[in-house]
Every structure is written in C-alpha cells, then in structure tokens.
Amino acid sequence: MTAAIATSGLVKTFGATRALDGLDLTVNAGEVHGFLGPNGAGKSTTIRILLGILRADAGSVTVLGGDPWADAVALHRRIAYVPGDVELWPNLTGGEAIDLLGSLRGGLNRRRRDELIERFDLDPSKKGRTYSKGNRQKVAIVAALASDAELLLLDEPTAGLDPLMEVVFQEVIREVKAAGRTVLLSSHILAQVEKLADRISIIRQGRIVQSGTLAEMRHLTRTTVEADTATPVTGLDRLPGVHDAEVSGTRVRFAVDGAHLDGAIKHLTAFGIRALTSHPPTLEELMLRHYGDDLAAGNGTAAARR
Amino acid sequence: MTATATPALGRTAGPAAGNALAGTGRLVRFALRRDRVRIPVWLAALTLGSVWPAAAFPELYPTEAARRTAMATMNSPAGLAFTGPQRYLSDYHYGSMVSHQLLGFVVVFVGIMSVLLVTRHTRAEEETGRAELVRAAPVGRHAQLAAALILAVAVNAALAILLALGMGALGLEGTTWQGSLLYGAAHAATGVTFAGVAAVTVQLTAHSRGASGMGFAVVGAAYLVRAAGDSADSALSWASPIGWAQQTFPYLDDRWWPLLLNLAAAAVLAAAGFALSLRRDLGAGLRAARRGRPAASRLLATPLGFALRLHRGMLIGFAVGALLLGASYGPFLGDIEEMFRDIQVLQDALAALGGATVIDSFIAMVTTIFTLVATVHVVITALRPRSEETAGRAEPVLATGLSRTRWLASHLAVALAGGPVMLLLSGLALAATGAPTVAETGLFGKAVAAAAVHIPALWVTAGLAVALVGWLPRATVLAWLFVGYVGVTGYLGMLLRLPSWATALSPFSHVPRLPVEDFTWTPLLALTAIAAALIALGLYGFRRRDLETK
Structure with a gap:
C-alpha cells in the first residue's frame, strides 16, 4: 500500500511552545485514519502543516507524493479540508460559501452538493453570521465532501453537530471510503473514530505515541x-x-x-x-x-x- | 422564540436599573487592562499632535508682520474652511492661532479614537462572541455599553489634562492657564460627543466595521458642516459638535458654555444607545439579517470576484463619501475667486509661486484632502487579507487550489484600483459642482490631473500595507500610523511651512502639486517603482511565512 501521508520527525515550535516534537505519521492510501489526541496535543498543527498553511521547522512531510509547502496549490486541488472551527463570511450565504470554496478548489460536483445539502438538512440561503456553530460546520463539510478530492483532512469535523447529523456524517464517510478516497479524521470523539477508522494514531504532546489498527491496540491494552x-x-x-x-x-x-x-x-x-x-x-x-x-x-x- | 422571550422575562423580573449595570466597574478595569498600550499611545499621539505644531508657531511666525500675513491668508473661505471661525482672526496671537488652526483638526482624530474605543468594547465583542461569555456572568444588560462609555469619558478627560498641561507648559505668548484648560476640555467634550455617536451606531449594525464606519462618517460630516459654516461665517457651524468646540474661542474669549452642548448631545446619544440596545438581541443588528442567494454567482466564484464581493460595501460607501467630499468644496470656488481678488498679500504670494491663480491653489489644497480619504480606503482594503486571516476565514480558502499570491493579489488589485477611483471621483465632483460658479474653463482637466498625479503615491501606500501583511503581520497597525503621518504632514503642510525633512517620508510630499506646480515624470516614476518593489516584497513575504490560525 502506498502512503497518502508520510511525515517523519516533524517539529514545529511557536515561540517557546513545542507544538510538534518529532511527529511520525503514516496514512495509507484508501484508509480512514483516526487521529486521536486531547486538546492541544498538536492535531490541528499537524493538519495545517499537511496543508502547507504552516511550515514545519524540521522533519520531512509528503502528502500525495508532494511537498505540502512547495506544491501547496497543486496538492490543494486534490485535498479537501474541514477546519475544526469554521468561520464564514458574515455577508455571504452558506450556499455561496460552499460554491466559492468548491470552485476555488477547481470545481465541485453540483449534484453531490445539492444532495449533501439535502442530507445534512442545511439551509443554503442564510447569511454566514446567522448560522449556528453546527450549521457553519455543515457548510464546511458539504464544501469538502462535494468535491472529488482524493484526500480529506477533517479536523474534528463533527464538533457541534447533533447526533442525527453525526449519523449522516458517518454514512457519508463510509461512502467516501468505498469510493477509495483517503480520510484523515482528527477527533477526541472516541466513538466516532472507533466506528469509522481502519487505523488509528494517537498523538500526545506533539508525538505519535501509538499507531495501528484497533485490534492491534486492543491487544496491547x-x-x-x-x-x-x-x-x-x-x-x-x-x-x-x-x-x-x-x-x-x-x-x-x-x-x-x-x-x-x-x-x-x-x-x-x-x-x-x-x-x-x-x-x-x-x-x-x-x-x-x-x-x-x-x-x-x-x-x-x-x-x-x- | 426564546430570544425574544428572555428580555420580557427580565422586565417582569423586577427593578432592573441597578441590575442592568451590574459588573460595570469590573468591565471598566478589564477594558483598561486590555488597552493598557493602546490608550497611552493614543493619548501621547494626540497630545504631541497638538502641542508639537503649536510649539513651532513662534518660529513660523516670528514677527507681527508674519502673523498679519497669516491672518490675511486665513481670512478667506478656503482658509476658514480648513481652520475655524473668522472670529479668531480678530486678535491673531499665538494662542488664538493654535485654537484656530489646530483645534478643529486634532478633534477629528479625538473623534476617531472615541468611536474606535466604544466600538471595540461593545460591538466588536459581540461580533466575536466574547460578549456572550461576559454576559453569561453576573453582568448587567447595559454594563458593557456603560463600561465602554465610562472608558471613553475617562480617556478624553485624561487627554484634556494632558493638553492643558502641554499647552500650559509651552507658555506661548497669548496663552493662559485658563485658556489651556478650556483648550483641553474642548477636545475632550467633542470626543465624548462622538463616543455617544458610537453608542448609537454600534446598535444599528451587527458588524463592528460598519459601526465604526458610520461613526467616522459622522465625524467627517461634523467636520464638513463646520467647514462650510465657517467659510461663509454662517450659523451652520453651530450644527456641528466640532463647531461647538471651536465656538469656545480658547485664549480669546474663553467661553465654556458651548461645551455644554457637546455634553448634552453625548447624554442624549448615550441614552438613545441604551434604549436601542433593548430593541435588539445580543449579537444582532436592529434589522434582521436577510436571506441571500442559495448558490454563488459566476463572478463570486473567481478570486477577484470574491475579493470584490468582500470589499463591495466599503467601495460603495467610500465612493459616495468621495463624491460628497468633492461636491462640498466645489461651490466655494466662485466665492474664493471673488474674496481673494482684494487681498494683495496673497496675490503677491501667489505671484511668487509662478503666477498660479487662487483657484489653482485651492484645487491643489483640496486635492490633498481628497487624497487622505483615498489613502484611508487603500489601507482598509490592503489590510483586509490580514483581518480575514486573523478571523480564521483565510485558512479554508487557502486550503483550496487558490495560491496565497493570487489571493493576496486579488485584494491588492481592489486597493490599487479603488483608491485612485475614490480620488478621481472627488476631483470630478469638485469640478462638476465648481464649474458653474467660475468663469474659468478647463476646470475638469485641472481637477482630474491634480488628483491623478497622486495615484502612484496611493500605490506606495498599498505597497507598504501589503509589505506589512507579508513580513510584519502583527504590526499592520503601522500602516495606520503611516496614514496619520501622511495626514498630519499633508494637512499641516498646507497651513505651516514644515521643514522638508519632516515631510520627506510621505510619498505624497514628492508629488507635483498640480495645477500650481508643473508636471514632472520623475517623482511619479520613482514612486511607482517603489510601490512595485513593496508589493513584490509583500507578496514574497506572504508566500514564505506561516499563516496565522485560530
């Protein structure tokens, strides 16, 4: 199996804080990979380095065979991203934001967009500032999932979603996986990762402390x-x-x-x-x-x- | 809906007056803590901005004759429009010169400070959601606005004391301690009035940017109204809070009572603010948000179309403002020609400048004002990417196929084109409203050319802002200091003869002042080259730094 994501010895510091401290993460192509850790462990920092939004201080990182910093734009056409804390433009509607992000990525699947809006029960004609947190999250999820991206980087994507929507999300992720796409799913919602992930990496204080299938880990515990x-x-x-x-x-x-x-x-x-x-x-x-x-x-x- | 039910519950719950202000004192202390750098910087800048030029007066006008010339120059619609009421000229010693030439100008910045202070601690807090956290604590419904207003009053009072001490210590001929106290108090009272204005504007819109924009518009309108009133020595000046401050005539008559008008207006506005705040929900504007299009238009889906959409409100607002600004000076052109014909000193001075006409020098002068407005637009627009970044909205966009360079360049393109458009609109409005009042032909060409030569300097401003975004993203406030510097040197440069070292850093000081001076290419090409270099630098820097994330 080829690796969709491979990092080794990744280090990132913010002033005196060492957010990543030699992080080695491997995500195989076609798998749903759970990325687990408590708040502040470095999950979001890792994902932002994978996106080339932050630059690592040391270590190597390969995403879909490219360097996320140098080849950011080319890679971004193949990646969809859901941030953990979605901020929308106050005067743009949710539908506009979805289309904007989709078309900037290089086009989105119109039918799939409408279907997802339906399934997530999202009102696309409301202005960004009037959405609740859960609905802002849905906007980002629909924008990401309506694309044909090979790799989905999802940073605590369901924070703020109600349990019904969480079920819809899990269905959609299974479809994505069936289509052979790769998903990195960061979370501290354990049950969710348990249900979806093929393999899991646990991060703590900027390092991967354990990585493997759920069965392997159970054996260890x-x-x-x-x-x-x-x-x-x-x-x-x-x-x-x-x-x-x-x-x-x-x-x-x-x-x-x-x-x-x-x-x-x-x-x-x-x-x-x-x-x-x-x-x-x-x-x-x-x-x-x-x-x-x-x-x-x-x-x-x-x-x-x- | 629960949202509407809650206030009703609050009302039935009993005597809310005391409760509504619970926690105010604590919030004031908290605001002082948050602004422990910001407030001293404002106070220092405003005090220096007033005392420093005042200190230069004896050197600029060393003799009685020099003061008489200054008085003659000021005694014209244009001179009065830029300074203050004609009455100051009746005894033009250093004291009345300071009040006449500086008060009306510095007070504009005091107003901006007051609007920003109130907006920052009210609407901006609501917009970010922090207000909700605070209000969930035992804090009264009115506590946040009350705290912001108390803060604004305290800061303005401190400014009054600093200005009084500064002017008193300077001890210029013709100044008294009593006059200095009034001089300081006039600034403070006007600032408090504009804090009251902000107490209302923050209720109207859900956006802090919109609230402060409306506040600035009122400050600008107050300035324009007094300018129009003073130029014709009419009662119109009394329609402006800035006019009231100037009607105190510090160092001349020392009359305090017009400041009561400022304070009364502030009290009424503040009361209106509190009343309006009860008619809306936390975080909402007075008008409910409308629904919009469920899908993006073809234009919005392009990087430039996206940038234009984000800047749309500012573009429209500034375009209207620029047109009004130009149109407010045009009608003076005829009077000016008339008035100046009889003033020999001025005719001599103009002759020495190479035979420029009064109209020409007026055009050059007001174009400087137009340029300032355009500069503000350029900086707002060029810094927008930074606020998108800190708000966490840049991240999802830059995680798509849009490159950082293209994203930043789209905003920059709006700044590079938008500023010049504002400038030209002002010039055209000046010519259109001025043309019927004067015999002179070719007014359009002159006004447009006078505006157009400033375009490369606007580009330098945009370049500076983008360079800051690229390299010193946490110091983008420097772009506003630059605007302040350009404003002070540009404005005072019209009134005082500033030494060239003091103005050299302003790109606008190198622009040929058409139609008074002759056109030359060299400075314009040099400025364009500097702008291009700064832009390239900024784009490069933005490509290589970390994006700031939430």
Missing part, C-alpha cells in the same frame, strides 16, 4: 473483568499482568493485560464463577493509558475505575 464468585478471590495480586484489583466480598474487579487474560480467567474458575462480564478496552481507555500517567498520580482511582 487491558481488558476489564468483573466477576461474582462463590468464595472470595485471593491471590490476584501475585498474578502477572493483573492491575487495579478490587475485591469486596465475592465481587471482584480488575484489569488484565491482553497477554495474560487466559491465566487470570483460569485463576478465577478456582473460586467458582457465578457471573462474569468483561469488556475490551474502549478508545477512551487506550487514551487514558497514554495520557493517564499524569492523571494517575493525582487521580489514580478515577483512571482505574474506567
């Missing part, structure tokens, strides 16, 4: 197990890979590393399992593992309870 047993469970602490064990009477709850799940369950059976629930780690937990260590010091129980 812990499963939470809750059980009700006939007799109180003992000896959990001595088992390898078991964390945060809490035993109260016959109820037990613990987290276990993927590799040691088998051993832990075998241990439980000795105490007579009456009820057992286990759930795989959610992305939230994946992230908490990576951002949780500063939290853990002051707020360890909160992190563990999840």
Whole structure:
C-alpha cells in the first residue's frame, strides 16, 4: 500500500511552545485514519502543516507524493479540508460559501452538493453570521465532501453537530471510503473514530505515541473483568499482568493485560464463577493509558475505575 | 422564540436599573487592562499632535508682520474652511492661532479614537462572541455599553489634562492657564460627543466595521458642516459638535458654555444607545439579517470576484463619501475667486509661486484632502487579507487550489484600483459642482490631473500595507500610523511651512502639486517603482511565512 501521508520527525515550535516534537505519521492510501489526541496535543498543527498553511521547522512531510509547502496549490486541488472551527463570511450565504470554496478548489460536483445539502438538512440561503456553530460546520463539510478530492483532512469535523447529523456524517464517510478516497479524521470523539477508522494514531504532546489498527491496540491494552464468585478471590495480586484489583466480598474487579487474560480467567474458575462480564478496552481507555500517567498520580482511582 | 422571550422575562423580573449595570466597574478595569498600550499611545499621539505644531508657531511666525500675513491668508473661505471661525482672526496671537488652526483638526482624530474605543468594547465583542461569555456572568444588560462609555469619558478627560498641561507648559505668548484648560476640555467634550455617536451606531449594525464606519462618517460630516459654516461665517457651524468646540474661542474669549452642548448631545446619544440596545438581541443588528442567494454567482466564484464581493460595501460607501467630499468644496470656488481678488498679500504670494491663480491653489489644497480619504480606503482594503486571516476565514480558502499570491493579489488589485477611483471621483465632483460658479474653463482637466498625479503615491501606500501583511503581520497597525503621518504632514503642510525633512517620508510630499506646480515624470516614476518593489516584497513575504490560525 502506498502512503497518502508520510511525515517523519516533524517539529514545529511557536515561540517557546513545542507544538510538534518529532511527529511520525503514516496514512495509507484508501484508509480512514483516526487521529486521536486531547486538546492541544498538536492535531490541528499537524493538519495545517499537511496543508502547507504552516511550515514545519524540521522533519520531512509528503502528502500525495508532494511537498505540502512547495506544491501547496497543486496538492490543494486534490485535498479537501474541514477546519475544526469554521468561520464564514458574515455577508455571504452558506450556499455561496460552499460554491466559492468548491470552485476555488477547481470545481465541485453540483449534484453531490445539492444532495449533501439535502442530507445534512442545511439551509443554503442564510447569511454566514446567522448560522449556528453546527450549521457553519455543515457548510464546511458539504464544501469538502462535494468535491472529488482524493484526500480529506477533517479536523474534528463533527464538533457541534447533533447526533442525527453525526449519523449522516458517518454514512457519508463510509461512502467516501468505498469510493477509495483517503480520510484523515482528527477527533477526541472516541466513538466516532472507533466506528469509522481502519487505523488509528494517537498523538500526545506533539508525538505519535501509538499507531495501528484497533485490534492491534486492543491487544496491547487491558481488558476489564468483573466477576461474582462463590468464595472470595485471593491471590490476584501475585498474578502477572493483573492491575487495579478490587475485591469486596465475592465481587471482584480488575484489569488484565491482553497477554495474560487466559491465566487470570483460569485463576478465577478456582473460586467458582457465578457471573462474569468483561469488556475490551474502549478508545477512551487506550487514551487514558497514554495520557493517564499524569492523571494517575493525582487521580489514580478515577483512571482505574474506567 | 426564546430570544425574544428572555428580555420580557427580565422586565417582569423586577427593578432592573441597578441590575442592568451590574459588573460595570469590573468591565471598566478589564477594558483598561486590555488597552493598557493602546490608550497611552493614543493619548501621547494626540497630545504631541497638538502641542508639537503649536510649539513651532513662534518660529513660523516670528514677527507681527508674519502673523498679519497669516491672518490675511486665513481670512478667506478656503482658509476658514480648513481652520475655524473668522472670529479668531480678530486678535491673531499665538494662542488664538493654535485654537484656530489646530483645534478643529486634532478633534477629528479625538473623534476617531472615541468611536474606535466604544466600538471595540461593545460591538466588536459581540461580533466575536466574547460578549456572550461576559454576559453569561453576573453582568448587567447595559454594563458593557456603560463600561465602554465610562472608558471613553475617562480617556478624553485624561487627554484634556494632558493638553492643558502641554499647552500650559509651552507658555506661548497669548496663552493662559485658563485658556489651556478650556483648550483641553474642548477636545475632550467633542470626543465624548462622538463616543455617544458610537453608542448609537454600534446598535444599528451587527458588524463592528460598519459601526465604526458610520461613526467616522459622522465625524467627517461634523467636520464638513463646520467647514462650510465657517467659510461663509454662517450659523451652520453651530450644527456641528466640532463647531461647538471651536465656538469656545480658547485664549480669546474663553467661553465654556458651548461645551455644554457637546455634553448634552453625548447624554442624549448615550441614552438613545441604551434604549436601542433593548430593541435588539445580543449579537444582532436592529434589522434582521436577510436571506441571500442559495448558490454563488459566476463572478463570486473567481478570486477577484470574491475579493470584490468582500470589499463591495466599503467601495460603495467610500465612493459616495468621495463624491460628497468633492461636491462640498466645489461651490466655494466662485466665492474664493471673488474674496481673494482684494487681498494683495496673497496675490503677491501667489505671484511668487509662478503666477498660479487662487483657484489653482485651492484645487491643489483640496486635492490633498481628497487624497487622505483615498489613502484611508487603500489601507482598509490592503489590510483586509490580514483581518480575514486573523478571523480564521483565510485558512479554508487557502486550503483550496487558490495560491496565497493570487489571493493576496486579488485584494491588492481592489486597493490599487479603488483608491485612485475614490480620488478621481472627488476631483470630478469638485469640478462638476465648481464649474458653474467660475468663469474659468478647463476646470475638469485641472481637477482630474491634480488628483491623478497622486495615484502612484496611493500605490506606495498599498505597497507598504501589503509589505506589512507579508513580513510584519502583527504590526499592520503601522500602516495606520503611516496614514496619520501622511495626514498630519499633508494637512499641516498646507497651513505651516514644515521643514522638508519632516515631510520627506510621505510619498505624497514628492508629488507635483498640480495645477500650481508643473508636471514632472520623475517623482511619479520613482514612486511607482517603489510601490512595485513593496508589493513584490509583500507578496514574497506572504508566500514564505506561516499563516496565522485560530
């Protein structure tokens, strides 16, 4: 598979702030790539470098085989972008803004534009300043998705959308993916990425701390197990890979590393399992593992309870 | 709708007068904190802008004879239009000269400052959505406007004290401390009136740009009304807040009561502002936004068409203003010819200038004013890309197939063409309204040529603004300092003989002042070359820097 986006050792500083600190990101052509991280981790900075709106201080970056800074204009014809915070021109209507952005990119698919306006339930004849945040977001989404761009850079695109519109958005992204286009989807809405992404990169403090498919990551992380047993469970602490064990009477709850799940369950059976629930780690937990260590010091129980 | 229900709830909730102003004091302190650089800069610039030229008077008019000549020059419709009421001329010592020549001019900038201050802390806050955050705190409905007005009053009061101290310390012959106090107070009272004007304009439109634009238009109209009134020594001067300030005659009669008119007008306007604010929702104008076209026209979808669309309102507004400005001076042309015929000193002075006629020198003089208006338009237009950038609206556009250079150049094209159009419109309006009043033929040619020679200097201004956008985007306010410098040197240059080093940096000082002076190509070509270099520099700089994002 060829890479639609490849960065290596990307560094970007704003004064004393090091927004990107050696970022290595690879997005394969044709995949929906989830780009996860908390606020201020460097997601938007990365996307803006991919667009050539910002220039990296160090490192290399290739987008669709080109240099986003030097070949910005040529690449932009093949890229569609939805910013996280959409600002519209107060005296232009939403429909005008969509057409403007589309035609500046080099034309947009008229039928698809009208269809998307319909599906997103957008009124295109209202002036920019009268739209709510969610509706401004829709304008940018329609403008981006009505194009035939090969690569979609979506920076928290559904912030402000209601749940119904979120469902429409997910449908549309699946269609985009089926058409073989590449999507970089940044978000801190975990469920959304989980549903759409083929692969995920987690960014923290300007670095990618983990990258892979959801399955791969789950393997690396812990499963939470809750059980009700006939007799109180003992000896959990001595088992390898078991964390945060809490035993109260016959109820037990613990987290276990993927590799040691088998051993832990075998241990439980000795105490007579009456009820057992286990759930795989959610992305939230994946992230908490990576951002949780500063939290853990002051707020360890909160992190563990999840 | 909930939006309309909320104020109704507020009203039924009880005695709102106290509550409506809750938090005002805190907001004033907050505004002072935000403007801790801006306000001192304004105060320093205005104080210096008044005291510095005043300090030069003894050198410019060292003898009684020189003052008498100055008085004779001023005693004409044109001279009075540019300065103030004729009464000042009855005893033309340094004190009355300062009041006559500087007060009406500096007060325009005091008005601009006051309008900007009020707009910045009211409508601009609403437009960006910050006002909503503040209003969600226990802050009264009227607190933000009240705080802005208190701030404006405080800043103007500080200006009054600084001017009084400055003039008092200068101790020019003919000045007194009492006169200096009044001189300062006249500036402040007028500033407060224009703060009241802004309290109304910020209610009318949802855009801070529109609100300050309307405020500036009122300041400009006030100046034009007093100019027309003073030139004919008519009661029309009393229709202008600037006229009221000048009717105090500091250092001559020292009468304070006309300032009561300023303060009364300010109080009425402020009350109107508060009342109007109750008739609208937060963030909205008085008129509900209309619907527009659901799809873009073919023109809008091109970079230049897009730029034109964004500048459309300003282009129309300035074009109307430029026409009115030109038309307001034209009707004087006939009177001027008449008046000046009898003034021998002036005839001699004009003869020394190579036989120019009074009309010619008047055309050259008013063209300088027209140029200033065009310069303001050029800077507003050329800096628009920067405000698009900081508002976060440039980013999605530059993420399309539109290159940075083309985007910036589209706005620049509007600036390069728009400024000259404004200038020529003023010139044409001057000629059209002046032609019936004078015998002279060829007025159109003269007025248009006088305007046209300034075009390369306008281009330099545009180039400077674009160079700032490209290289020093955070310092684009320097372009406005440049406008201030061009304005002060251009305007004062007509009244005083400024040393050439003081004006050399203004591109307009190198333009041949047609029709008084002869046409020469050299400075125009040099200015065009400088403009081209600045533009190339700006476009290059913008291509290589980071875009500022939200």
